[in-house]
Amino acid sequence: xxxxxxxxxxxxAQEGEFITINCSYSVGISxxxxxxxxxxxxxxxxxxxxxxxxxxxxxxxxxxxxEKHSSLHITAxxxxxxxxxxxxxxxxxxxxxxSRLTFGEGTQLTVNP
Amino acid sequence: xxxxxxxxxxxxxxEGQNVTLSCEQNLNHDAxxxxxxxxxxxxxxxxxSQIVNDFQKGDIAEGYSVSREKKESFPLTVTSAQxxxxxxxxxxxxxxxxxxEAFFGQGTRLTVV
Numbered sequence: 001x002x003x004x005x006x007x008x009x010x011x012x013a014q015e016g017e018f019i020t021i022n023c024s025y026s027v028g029i030s031x032x033x034x035x036x037x038x039x040x041x042x043x044x045x046x047x048x049x050x051x052x053x054x055x056x057x058x059x060x061x062x063x064x065x066x067e068k069h070s071s072l073h074i075t076a077x078x079x080x081x082x083x084x085x086x087x088x089x090x091x092x093x094x095x096x097x098x099s100r101l102t103f104g105e106g107t108q109l110t111v112n113p
Numbered sequence: 114x115x116x117x118x119x120x121x122x123x124x125x126x127x128e129g130q131n132v133t134l135s136c137e138q139n140l141n142h143d144a145x146x147x148x149x150x151x152x153x154x155x156x157x158x159x160x161x162s163q164i165v166n167d168f169q170k171g172d173i174a175e176g177y178s179v180s181r182e183k184k185e186s187f188p189l190t191v192t193s194a195q196x197x198x199x200x201x202x203x204x205x206x207x208x209x210x211x212x213x214e215a216f217f218g219q220g221t222r223l224t225v226v
Contacts, residue, residue: 004155033215041150041201041220048214086155100171101215103148103155 003027006087006104013111019074021107023087026068033101034061034072035086043086046072077111084108115140119204119218126198126225134189134221136204142216143209145187149173150201150220159202162187191223198225 005024013019023032034046047054047061049070054061058077063070074081087104117138126132138145144163148156158171162181176195181187187206191198204218 002155035217041203041222043203043205043217043220045214045216088156100158100161101146101156103157105153105155 002104003102004087004089004104006085006107008107009105010108011110013077013109015078015111015113017077017111019077019081019109019111021072021085021087021109023070023072023104024068025070025087025089025102027089027091027102029068029089030092031090032063032070033088033090034070035088037084037086037106039083046085074109079111079113082110117204117206117216117218119202119221122219122221124221124223126223128225129193131193132191132198132223134191134202134204134223136187136189136218138185138187138204138206138216140206140208140216141184142206143184144207145181146205146207146215147171147177147179147187147189148203148205150203156203159189198223 003026007022031048031050033048035043036046037043049063058075060073084106086106088101120135146161147159150156157173159177160171160179162168165184168179168181178190201220201222203220205215207215
C-alpha cells in the first residue's frame with residue numbers, strides 16, 4: 001500500500017462543475033502539498049498546508065490531520081483546469097535533517113466545455 | 114524572473130552512454146532535488162542536496178550521480194549502470210531543507226534507444 005493514496009485516478013467533468021480530489025496518507029507528516037502538472041510535464045505548487053483550509057481563487061484545499069486526509073476542491077471548473085493534480089506529504093527525516101516529499105500517483109482531471 | 118531551468122526538454126541517447134541533465138535555479142534556494150516520474154507512478158526521489166558541496170542519495174539513486182559545486186546548479190548524470198533510464202526527470206528546489214514549499218522545473222524527458 002502506498003503511503004499516499006489519491007482518488008479518483010481519473011476524473012472527467014463538465015465545465016462549471018464542482019470538483020473534489022481526495023488524498024489519504026498513512027504516515028505522520030509535517031505538511032501536505034497540492035501540485036498541478038500540465039501536459040508537457042512542468043509542475044506548479046498550488047498549496048502547502050499543515051492544518052485547516054486554504055483558498056486561492058477557485059481552488060480550495062482542506063486537511064484533517066486526525067483523519068490523515070486532505071481534499072482539493074475546484075469550484076466552477078474550466079477546461080483550462082485540465083491537468084494532473086498531485087498530492088505530496090512532507091515527512092521529517094531524522095531529528096534535524098529536515099523533511100522530504102512523498103508523492104501520490106496523481107489524479108488526471110479533464111474538464112470538457 | 115526567478116525560477117528553475119531544466120535543459121534540454123527532450124533528450125535522446127543511445128544505450129550505454131552517460132548523459133547529464135542540467136538544472137539551474139536563480140531563487141537563491143539552499144535545497145535542490147532530483148525526481149524521476151514513470152507512467153502510473155508517483156514522483157520518486159533520486160538525489161537531494163541541502164547545501165553546496167553536499168548531497169545525499171534518495172530512494173532510487175542507483176545508476177545516477179550528482180554534483181553541487183555551486184548553489185544555483187545541481188546537474189544529474191544518468192550513467193550506463195541505470196537499467197531503465199527512459200523516464201521524465203524533474204528538478205526542484207526549496208528555500209531550506211526543512212519543510213518549505215518546493216518549486217519545480219519543467220522537466221526533461223529522456224529517451225534511451
